[in-house]
Amino acid sequence: MSDRVAVVGAGEVPLRPLSPRQSYREMGFEAATRAYDDAGVTHQDIDSFVSVCEDFHEGTSITDEYTPDQLGAVLRPVHTVAGDGLQGVAAAVMLIRTGIADLVAVEAHCKTSNILAHEQVLTMALDPSYERLPGITPHFVAGMEMRRYLHETGAPEDAVAMVVVKNRRHALSNPVAAYGEVLSPDDVLASAAVCAPLREREISPPADGAVVLVLASEEAARRTPKPVWIRGVGWASDSPWLAARSWGQASYASLATQMAYQMAGIAKPDQEIRFAEVDDTYAYKELQHLEAAQLIPRADAARIVLEGGTRRGGRLPVNSSGGSLGMGYCFDATALYRTAAAVRQIRGEAGRAQVERAATTGTQRGLNQIEDCEL
Amino acid sequence: MNLTHARVWRGTMPVQYLYTAGVAGERFFQTLRRRGVLAVTRCAECQVTYLPPRLYCERCFADLSQAWAEVAPGGRVHTYTVVCEDQDGHPLDPPQVVAFVRIDGTDGGLIGRLLRVRLQDVRVEMPVDAVLAPPRRRRGRMDDIVGFAPRRALPRRRTP
Numbered sequence: 001m002s003d004r005v006a007v008v009g010a011g012e013v014p015l016r017p018l019s020p021r022q023s024y025r026e027m028g029f030e031a032a033t034r035a036y037d038d039a040g041v042t043h044q045d046i047d048s049f050v051s052v053c054e055d056f057h058e059g060t061s062i063t064d065e066y067t068p069d070q071l072g073a074v075l076r077p078v079h080t081v082a083g084d085g086l087q088g089v090a091a092a093v094m095l096i097r098t099g100i101a102d103l104v105a106v107e108a109h110c111k112t113s114n115i116l117a118h119e120q121v122l123t124m125a126l127d128p129s130y131e132r133l134p135g136i137t138p139h140f141v142a143g144m145e146m147r148r149y150l151h152e153t154g155a156p157e158d159a160v161a162m163v164v165v166k167n168r169r170h171a172l173s174n175p176v177a178a179y180g181e182v183l184s185p186d187d188v189l190a191s192a193a194v195c196a197p198l199r200e201r202e203i204s205p206p207a208d209g210a211v212v213l214v215l216a217s218e219e220a221a222r223r224t225p226k227p228v229w230i231r232g233v234g235w236a237s238d239s240p241w242l243a244a245r246s247w248g249q250a251s252y253a254s255l256a257t258q259m260a261y262q263m264a265g266i267a268k269p270d271q272e273i274r275f276a277e278v279d280d281t282y283a284y285k286e287l288q289h290l291e292a293a294q295l296i297p298r299a300d301a302a303r304i305v306l307e308g309g310t311r312r313g314g315r316l317p318v319n320s321s322g323g324s325l326g327m328g329y330c331f332d333a334t335a336l337y338r339t340a341a342a343v344r345q346i347r348g349e350a351g352r353a354q355v356e357r358a359a360t361t362g363t364q365r366g367l368n369q370i371e372d373c374e375l
Numbered sequence: 376m377n378l379t380h381a382r383v384w385r386g387t388m389p390v391q392y393l394y395t396a397g398v399a400g401e402r403f404f405q406t407l408r409r410r411g412v413l414a415v416t417r418c419a420e421c422q423v424t425y426l427p428p429r430l431y432c433e434r435c436f437a438d439l440s441q442a443w444a445e446v447a448p449g450g451r452v453h454t455y456t457v458v459c460e461d462q463d464g465h466p467l468d469p470p471q472v473v474a475f476v477r478i479d480g481t482d483g484g485l486i487g488r489l490l491r492v493r494l495q496d497v498r499v500e501m502p503v504d505a506v507l508a509p510p511r512r513r514r515g516r517m518d519d520i521v522g523f524a525p526r527r528a529l530p531r532r533r534t535p
Contacts, residue, residue, distance in 0.1 A: 143456030
């Protein structure tokens with residue numbers, strides 16, 4: 001039996017700041033319908049379902065009570081993952097490689113416009129005895145991390161602003177992105193400080209969305225029209241204690257990418273990877289993650305971004321989808337939007353967002369970084 | 376937010392809960408309250424000193440329940456931020472400087488406000504000491520540490 005796994009279908013609803021008419025279940029149904037259609041399968045063909053969502057975000061608890069009818073998964077094998085969407089992908093890969101399932105649907109959604117007190121939910125993710133400070137925004141954690149990153153690397157704040165400029169511009173070419181815009185670095189630098197040095201425009205704005213991916217074993221993938229092979233997956237969780245984490249480096253992302261590269265047989269990621277989708281929940285995280293993923297030598301990320309090397313036409317296009325900064329931040333579904341974008345790139349179906357060399361024959365290697373970063 | 380055209384249910388989540396500080400937390404906060412020093416645990420094998428203290432080593436998974444030590448509440452500003460918004464996204468006036476202080480003699484540290492310092496004088500790696508609430512006012516909580524102040528700016532007579 002082959003242990004290869006492919007993404008054979010991707011479906012999403014366009015990310016939007018508001019979606020007052022649709023419930024998130026209906027958004028999930030729409031995404032599932034598109035994904036199954038893309039794969040040329042029906043819900044009855046799917047052997048197992050993974051749904052990714054977390055309690056409290058949308059004023060609900062016991063998330064698995066809100067699944068699975070929108071996936072066509074009633075009275076079928078389902079499990080829910082309270083984590084990142086990519087952990088759902090990893091779970092699907094394991095289901096397939098262990099022979100339990102041939103076709104697995106992975107779903108993630110978040111209706112962020114239903115969250116009226118996001119900061120209050122975020123604050124509850126901090127340890128109440130040591131880490132919660134009353135009366136201040138929980139983005140203070142990112143503000144401190146950004147300061148230490150800039151201190152250790154000497155990266156200028158201009159480079160962080162350039163990440164925002166690039167990703168917002170990239171988003172203009174992506175029809176599912178919510179925040180495409182032409183900005184100058186000065187527009188970013190002039191935006192209000194939230195937790196200095198972190199500014200308002202350097203924080204991904206929230207958006208509503210739902211994504212479904214269909215993963216398949218090699219045998220099942222051969223029956224679908226457009227399989228994109230998953231060469232490697234990796235994931236790692238940092239210490240949950242702020243006091244025990246590195247404030248300057250994304251250690252978790254180094255470990256996760258090493259695991260994925262090893263599985264994929266990638267020895268020189270900076271030479272072998274053609275394009276990357278990496279987390280940019282906060283703009284500085286893109287720089288930090290590019291270094292952690294060994295796509296750019298440590299402390300060089302700022303220079304390369306400023307020189308345009310990570311633009312769509314650059315040496316290493318990064319977040320040509322627009323990233324979270326340009327598409328909108330959709331909590332645990334964010335990473336699956338990026339996976340769907342990477343799938344389209346590799347198929348050569350990304351339209352105006354297409355990266356040139358992504359879809360050439362031969363080695364087709366995109367990177368979709370898996371990581372665990374709660375804040 | 377224009378939701379006038381859509382049927383929505385507004386709700387609050389009146390969730391009440393307890394969070395147990397635990398064996399390690401209890402000892403840390405009682406030590407802070409009674410004697411104004413920081414209780415830490417040390418893993419001799421990994422040579423890691425945990426602050427906040429933990430009953431287990433996250434690296435080698437050793438039991439650290441008998442590996443307690445104490446350190447003075449001073450260290451260096453490892454990183455800091457100027458917080459300009461409150462928890463609801465409204466402006467904070469004046470902004471507050473919040474730092475992660477790497478406590479001397481440990482591999483961990485504590486998060487707290489920086490006090491008695493002008494914003495332009497704050498530096499990464501700046502030495503600071505904890506400013507403690509007077510002993511009678513301490514309640515065995517994190518806010519027994521009012522904040523951290525530059526080492527030179529502390530009054531000579533330190534709280535016990």
